[in-house]
Amino acid sequence: MIPARAPRAWRCGRHLLSLERVLVMGVLNVTPDSFSDGGRHDTLAAAIAHAHALVAEGADIIDIGGESTRPGAAPVPDEVERARVLPVLQALRELPVPLSVDTSQPALMQAALDLGASILNDVRALRRDGALAVARASADCGIVLMHMIGEPADMQAQARYQDVVVEVRDWLARRRDELVAAGIDPARIALDPGFGFSKTRGHNRALLSGLRGLAPLDQPLLVGLSRKSTLGELTGRPVTERLAASLAAALLAVHNGARIVRVHDVGATRDALAVWQACAAPQPQEE
Numbered sequence: 001m002i003p004a005r006a007p008r009a010w011r012c013g014r015h016l017l018s019l020e021r022v023l024v025m026g027v028l029n030v031t032p033d034s035f036s037d038g039g040r041h042d043t044l045a046a047a048i049a050h051a052h053a054l055v056a057e058g059a060d061i062i063d064i065g066g067e068s069t070r071p072g073a074a075p076v077p078d079e080v081e082r083a084r085v086l087p088v089l090q091a092l093r094e095l096p097v098p099l100s101v102d103t104s105q106p107a108l109m110q111a112a113l114d115l116g117a118s119i120l121n122d123v124r125a126l127r128r129d130g131a132l133a134v135a136r137a138s139a140d141c142g143i144v145l146m147h148m149i150g151e152p153a154d155m156q157a158q159a160r161y162q163d164v165v166v167e168v169r170d171w172l173a174r175r176r177d178e179l180v181a182a183g184i185d186p187a188r189i190a191l192d193p194g195f196g197f198s199k200t201r202g203h204n205r206a207l208l209s210g211l212r213g214l215a216p217l218d219q220p221l222l223v224g225l226s227r228k229s230t231l232g233e234l235t236g237r238p239v240t241e242r243l244a245a246s247l248a249a250a251l252l253a254v255h256n257g258a259r260i261v262r263v264h265d266v267g268a269t270r271d272a273l274a275v276w277q278a279c280a281a282p283q284p285q286e287e
C-alpha cells in the first residue's frame, strides 16, 4: 500500500511527473568503467542509440552519468566528466522524456540545466561546494538526494549502523529540511536510501525489507538496486545474469513504497511493474 499522504506528483522542470504509476528511470552510463555497463555506451552514437532504445522500452526518465560511483571507484576529473555527459545531453534534448544528470559536480549540473536537463540526481545529495546553489538558482528542476556516508572510494569502511532504516531516514529528513530551509520547494525533491552506498549486504537487505520505514518522509522514494552486488551475493550470479534478481528487487521496493526505480533493463522492469500494478498495487474501483 502507498501511504495515503504520499505525494502524487514530482516537479521536474517543465515536467510534472505523475506518481500514480511507478516511474522507470533508465540508466545511461557514458563511462568506460561502470560496474555493469561500463564501456558499452561511451561513444556518442552508442549513447544516443541506447537512450532511444530505453525510451522505446518505456523509460519515463533517462539518467545520464559520466562517473562510476561503484565501491572503490576513483574520482574522475571534472572536465572529463563534463566531456562525457554534455554532448550526449545536447543530442538527446529533443527526447519526449525528462533527462536527468547523475553528477555531484556543480559546473556540470549548471551546464546540464542550461541544455534542458530536468533533474539533478546526486549521490552526494548536493553536498559539494556550489551544488546546492545551482539547485536553488533553478526555479523548478527535480532533485534526487541520495544517502551515502563518505565517498565511493572509502564508503564501505563507513558502513556502521545501529538501525540502518532509522538512520537513513533521519539523515534524508535532515538533508531534505536543509534544502527546504534554503528555499527549495519540497515538491521538487525525491529521496533515495542509496542501496550499495556505504552499506553492507545485510544493511541493503534490511533497507529493502524495511523500506516502509521511510514513508514518514512524505517525499517520492527512488531506489537503485538494478544489477547491484547485493543481488549477486544473494543469487551467486555475475553482473551479466542479474535480471531476474533485479526485477524481484524492484517489485519488492515498489511494494514497500518506492515510486521511482532506477534500472538498466527498462522493458523487463515495465512488464514486471505492469503485473504488480494490475494485481498488487492499490486499485481504483474496477469498472
Ligand code: HH2
Pocket: 027, 029, 031, 033, 034, 035, 036, 037, 065, 067, 068, 069, 070, 102, 121, 122, 123, 144, 146, 192, 194, 195, 222, 223, 224, 225, 262
Ligand atoms: N546507483 C548508481 C549510480 N547512481 N543514483 C541514485 N539516485 N541511486 C542509485 O542507487 C545510484 C545512482 C550506481 O549504479 P550504476 O550507475 O549502474 O553504476 P556506476 O556507478 O558504476 O556507473
